[in-house]
Amino acid sequence: MxxxxxxxxxxxxxxxxxxxxxxxxxxxxxxxxxxxxxxxxxxxxxxxxxxxxxxxxxxxxxxxxxxxxxxxxxxxxxxxxxxxxxxxxxxxxxxxxxxxxxxxxxxxxxxxxxxxxxxxxxxxxxxxxxxxxxxxxQSYMQNLLMAAPTIQTEGKLYAPMRDGRTPLVDVRDVAAVAAACVLEPGHEGMTYDVTGGEAVSYAEVAAHIGRAIGKPVTYVDVPPAAARAGMLQAGLPDWLADDLLVLYGIAAAGKSRGPTTVVRDVGGKDPVTIAEFARDHAAAFRGG
Ligand SMILES: NC(=O)c1ccc[n+]([C@@H]2O[C@H](COP(=O)([O-])OP(=O)(O)OC[C@H]3O[C@@H](n4cnc5c(N)ncnc54)[C@H](OP(=O)(O)O)[C@@H]3O)[C@@H](O)[C@H]2O)c1
CATH class of the missing domain: 3.40.50.720 (NAD(P)-binding Rossmann-like Domain)
Structure with a gap:
């Protein structure tokens, strides 16, 4: 084997x-x-x-x-x-x-x-x-778990995303695609952009998390410089804070890579939606 x-x-x-x-x-x-x-x-x-x-x-x-x-x-x-x-x-x-x-x-x-x-x-x-x-x-939905502390204490999701939309992907879907690529023939020489099934704004993400935990969560847009300071304070290295700001900036400008059908076509499953992700991780967002 x-x-x-x-x-x-x-x-x-x-x-x-x-x-x-x-x-x-x-x-x-x-x-x-x-x-x-x-x-x-x-x-x-x-x-x-x-x-x-x-x-x-x-x-x-x-x-x-x-x-x-x-x-x-x-x-x-x-x-x-x-x-x-x-x-x-x-x-x-x-x-x-x-x-x-x-x-x-x-x-x-x-x-x-x-x-x-x-x-x-x-x-x-x-x-x-x-x-x-x-x-x-695409960026993982699981990165949103880093926002759990402010969601728990203030009911706020902070990011420099403006009203940009991005098809966040659940890491379980990335794993499904990876597994198919090694278990099935036909994937050698292929490059797959692995995204969620829908491009969502952070206001929508906040609303889904709020519904999942049973209390309102609001998205708060943050200027990039303040977001960078927050990331450094949280212990991220300079290069990573800079990279993340570029990625947020791409999304904020409405230039995110749109959704692909790779999770369905290669991974053989429906992509996890942001609503499902929020429900699956409600305990982490609720805290206590
Ligand atoms: N997270 C996202 O949103 C995202 C989105 C798109 C692409 N990606 C890409 O996905 C990749 C993985 O991301 P992730 O979020 O899964 O990372 P992760 O959770 O940090 O996991 C990385 C793993 O690599 C291991 N590792 C690091 N250096 C190693 C070394 N020298 N030898 C052996 N193992 C080593 C770490 O081991 P330890 O457990 O011992 O530290 C850790 O288990 C990255 O290349 C990233 O660019 C991530």
Whole structure:
């Protein structure tokens, strides 16, 4: 039975992909950076391997017997070097298929650093001779959970989005698409923009969260400079605050990538709606 190595298996995308692949009965090896981070993954029936992509000696053993790799790591300035180490190791041995998670807007002239870094890695994969599939998701609905504290205490959702609309995607749908790309033939050489099914404004998002928790939630537009200060105060590094402002700015200007049908066509399911997401996470938004 062919095996699938999932890197970043403790993260948002990786953990959902492991669950999805295991539910389909696939042989999955979940890569984590410490044994403790593998406990919940082991409970799904996945093998767990402790490795770190900054330490090349740990990668070869993790790849042994694996025909597919779902390549996902944290958004970070070192991601080109980190993912290069995986690509270099995966090129040894049998020809493998790498499904790489990038982001909507990836390209060598992307206005945000993450998009340019993802483009560098995608180019390396294309040149590698391995099979490749690129998933470029829109921003995750799960990022809204970072707003839970102000929703709980003030009933307010703050962002510099104006009335821009964007088709936020649920990470469970990204996992469904990723799973299909490794379990079914026909996805090598494909690039998929993975979005939710509907473009929503943050005023609508706030209203859905309010309905789910049974009390009003209001969207409050924030000037970009104030949003940046808030992100830095919350501990985000400068480059990430700048990237997020660019992404908010694209949405605020009405230039977000519109909805695609990838979740339905490739993932084989209806995309999670913002109303469903809000209901599924009502406890986190309600707090207490
Ligand atoms: N979140 C979004 O809205 C969004 C939207 C579009 C695209 N994306 C893309 O999706 C990717 C993943 O995002 P995410 O939100 O799932 O990230 P995440 O939750 O931060 O997960 C990243 C995982 O990568 C692991 N990792 C980091 N460095 C590693 C290394 N050197 N060796 C092995 N594992 C390493 C982390 O391990 P630890 O658990 O040990 O820290 C973590 O489990 C990113 O490339 C991002 O650009 C995200």
């Amino acid at each position: 062919s095996g699938i190595l999932v890197t970043g298996a403790n993260g948002k995308t990786g953990s959902e992909a492991v669950r999805r692949l295991r539910a389909a009965g696939a042989r999955v090896r979940a890569m984590v950076r410490s044994a403790a981070k593998g406990e919940a993954l082991r409970a799904t029936g996945a093998e767990v391997v402790v490795a770190d992509l900054t330490t090349p000696a740990t990668i070869g053993p993790a790849l042994e017997g694996m025909d597919h790799v779902l390549l996902v790591t944290s958004p970070s300035p070192d991601q080109v070097a980190v993912q290069h180490n995986l690509i270099e190791a995966a090129m040894r041995g049998p020809r493998r298929h790498v499904v790489k998670v990038s982001a909507v807007g990836t390209g060598p002239r992307s206005p945000f650093a993450l998009g340019r870094w993802h483009a560098e890695i995608e180019a390396e994969l294309v040149a590698s001779g391995m099979g490749w599939t690129f998933l470029r998701p």
